[in-house]
Amino acid sequence: xxxxxxxxxxxxSPIIPVVGELIKNCPGTISLxxxxxxxxxxxxxxxxxxxxxxxxxxxxxxxxxxxxPLTTTLTAKLQTFNGIEITYENCIxxxxxxxxxxxxxxxxxxSPGDEIILNTPYYxxxxxxxxxxxxxxxxxxxxxxxxxxxxxxxxxxxxxxxAVVTISPNNPTxxxxxxxxxxxxxxxxxxxxxxxxxxxxxxxxxYNGVKHTSPGAFPNSSQHTISLYSLSKAYGxxxxxxxxxxxxxHLLASVKKVQDTxxxxxxxxxxxxxxxxxxxxxxxxENHIAELAQVRxxxxxxxxxxxxxxxxxxxDGAFYFFLKVHTQMDAFELVKQLICEHQVAVIPxxxxxxxxxxxxxxxxGALQKDTAKQGIERLVRGLQTILA
Numbered sequence: 001x002x003x004x005x006x007x008x009x010x011x012x013s014p015i016i017p018v019v020g021e022l023i024k025n026c027p028g029t030i031s032l033x034x035x036x037x038x039x040x041x042x043x044x045x046x047x048x049x050x051x052x053x054x055x056x057x058x059x060x061x062x063x064x065x066x067x068x069p070l071t072t073t074l075t076a077k078l079q080t081f082n083g084i085e086i087t088y089e090n091c092i093x094x095x096x097x098x099x100x101x102x103x104x105x106x107x108x109x110x111s112p113g114d115e116i117i118l119n120t121p122y123y124x125x126x127x128x129x130x131x132x133x134x135x136x137x138x139x140x141x142x143x144x145x146x147x148x149x150x151x152x153x154x155x156x157x158x159x160x161x162x163a164v165v166t167i168s169p170n171n172p173t174x175x176x177x178x179x180x181x182x183x184x185x186x187x188x189x190x191x192x193x194x195x196x197x198x199x200x201x202x203x204x205x206x207y208n209g210v211k212h213t214s215p216g217a218f219p220n221s222s223q224h225t226i227s228l229y230s231l232s233k234a235y236g237x238x239x240x241x242x243x244x245x246x247x248x249x250h251l252l253a254s255v256k257k258v259q260d261t262x263x264x265x266x267x268x269x270x271x272x273x274x275x276x277x278x279x280x281x282x283x284x285x286e287n288h289i290a291e292l293a294q295v296r297x298x299x300x301x302x303x304x305x306x307x308x309x310x311x312x313x314x315x316d317g318a319f320y321f322f323l324k325v326h327t328q329m330d331a332f333e334l335v336k337q338l339i340c341e342h343q344v345a346v347i348p349x350x351x352x353x354x355x356x357x358x359x360x361x362x363x364x365g366a367l368q369k370d371t372a373k374q375g376i377e378r379l380v381r382g383l384q385t386i387l388a
Contacts, residue, residue, distance in 0.1 A: 011131045015124065015351040022339045029343040030367070030375035035171060035320065037292070037365045041236045041277055042284045048276025052269050062265045064256045066094025066244070070275045074244055077278060082203070082227075083217035084246060090222040091252055093259065094266045094274075098201050098230035098243035100259075103129045105226045105245065108254035109195055110135050110162050116197075117156050117164040119148060121322065121352035121359070123171050123199065136160075139353055145313045146173040146322065150184040157188075163195035163226075164188065169202040169212065169317025172352045172361040176206055176317040179213040186218050186225070194224070201230040201243075202318040204285055207293050210316040216246055223248050233365075234285055235277045240270040292319060292365060295372050299364050302376040309387050319365030322349070325358040327387055334358060334386065342382030344375050 016034055023029045052058050065071065071092045078084040078092075086092060095101040102125070106116065112134030118126060120139050130137045138161070140152045153164055164185055168177040182198075189196040198215045206212050216227040227246040231237040247255055259265075296319070303312055303321065311324040325334065331348035339345050349359020362379065364372045 007132065007134060011128050012124065012351065014128075015347055019335065019339075019345055019347060022336060023345050026339050026343060029339055029345050030371060030378060031345040032362050032364060032367075032375050032379065033345045033347050034366060035233075035318075035363050036238050037233055037236050037288070037319075038368055039236045039288050041240070041273065042280035044279045045235070045237070045273040045277040048272045048279075049269065051276075052272035058268050058272075062268050062271075064260050064265050065252070066092065066266055067268065067271050067275075070094055070271050073275060073278050078246065082200075082214040084214055084227065086246070087222065089249055090216075090246055091249055092244055092246055093252070093255055094242065094244045094271060095259065096241040096243070096263055096266050097232060098199065098228045098245070099125050099129070100263070101228045101243050101245035102126055102197070102199065103133075103262075104255045104258045105163075105195075105197055105228070105247070105251075106130055106133045106135065107258045108247075108251050109226075113160065114162045115158060115160040116162060117153060118353070119153070119166065121146070121172050121349060121354045122165075123167055124351045124353075126165055126199070127353065135162075142175075144311075146170065146175040148177055148181045148185065150181065150188060153185065154188055157192060157194070161192070161194055163197050165197045165199065166215070167199040167201075169205055170320075171202065171318055172320050172347070172349075173313065173322040174315025174318045174320040175313070176210050176212070179211075182213050182215050183218060186215050186221060189224050190220065195226055196221075196224060197226045197228065199228045201228065201233055203229065204234045204289060205292070205319060206317045207296060208316055212317070223250075226251070231274050231277060235274075235280075237274070237277065240273055242266060242270045242274040291369075295364055295367070295369050298369060298373055299362075299376055302373060302380065305380050306383060309383055319363060321362045321364075323360045323362060325360060325383065325387070327358050329358055329386075331358045331360065335360070337386055338379065338382045342378050342385070344378035344382055346379065
């Protein structure tokens with residue numbers, strides 16, 4: 001059959017499976033690559049599966065936007081934790097993970113050729129989704145600590161701009177954007193009649209007293225703010241594929257068209273599990289995040305010998321550090337060398353749009369304290385050896 005080029009030719013390949021194949025070929029490698037947590041869902045999530053099984057009609061399709069008991073529970077969570085009130089101006093749509101929520105949003109608000117502003121380093125699946133939709137990602141650099149530069153965002157806006165994307169706490173940098181910066185983005189978007197897409201998948205993961213801010217809670221935000229959330233990280237729910245989005249009411253019809261076409265409805269068994277997870281006592285999250293905070297402190301200490309070889313920016317959120325390595329080496333070649341010769345895996349910064357130097361994303365959320373220590377020690381020794 002004749003080979004035809006498709007739009008997918010211009011979309012980067014997901015890096016996680018590529019690095020995963022390298023790890024598979026180097027047994028014993030410790031992965032500081034994928035952004036997941038080490039702990040399991042709360043027992044309440046498993047308990048609610050019996051409720052799913054007890055309802056004979058649960059094998060049928062359910063509401064496109066999610067089952068009412070879950071959306072009701074999420075309404076309360078958003079009010080309590082995020083300060084977002086669900087009113088006649090906005091609504092909740094449950095999705096198969098927040099990646100799907102992002103794709104729903106892009107397809108709902110754009111036409112081919114439109115532009116979406118991403119702050120670099122970006123989350124690679126965001127860039128991929130924008131390209132798949134036939135739109136153009138417009139890249140705006142953050143500052144040396146990976147914080148937003150509002151004036152640079154303003155300068156990047158054109159008549160084709162449809163949205164500005166922010167991720168806080170940030171993947172891949174771990175940066176947390178202060179309220180004042182997010183308010184500036186909120187005002188920029190409001191003044192120019194474009195959307196603010198706020199990815200908050202890591203909303204619970206902040207440290208040292210730093211607070212998470214949800215732009216959807218700002219006054220007069222309902223008409224132009226799209227907020228994305230996930231159970232994958234905080235509730236150890238990665239493979240259950242449940243996320244949700246808060247969108248302006250005027251986008252609901254468009255989002256439902258996208259979701260009904262791609263998914264029909266979020267997997268109902270996973271929605272029941274999510275409903276159970278959200279019943280967990282507060283100490284479930286508090287204890288796990290406290291343990292992760294201890295791992296983070298250990299990682300900070302272990303990375304100190306790299307201070308002459310790398311720039312390590314502050315990271316008060318998520319479970320990442322983003323290293324700028326002082327070398328002319330290609331980031332992916334460095335990653336391959338670290339895996340093959342030193343049995344430790346990280347993710348190259350090029351996949352996050354950083355091609356002006358050598359950057360590495362280090363993820364520590366998936367590892368117990370002892371394994372994280374061993375992995376970081378391998379990374380430090382490997383970089384010291386390779387860059388010597």
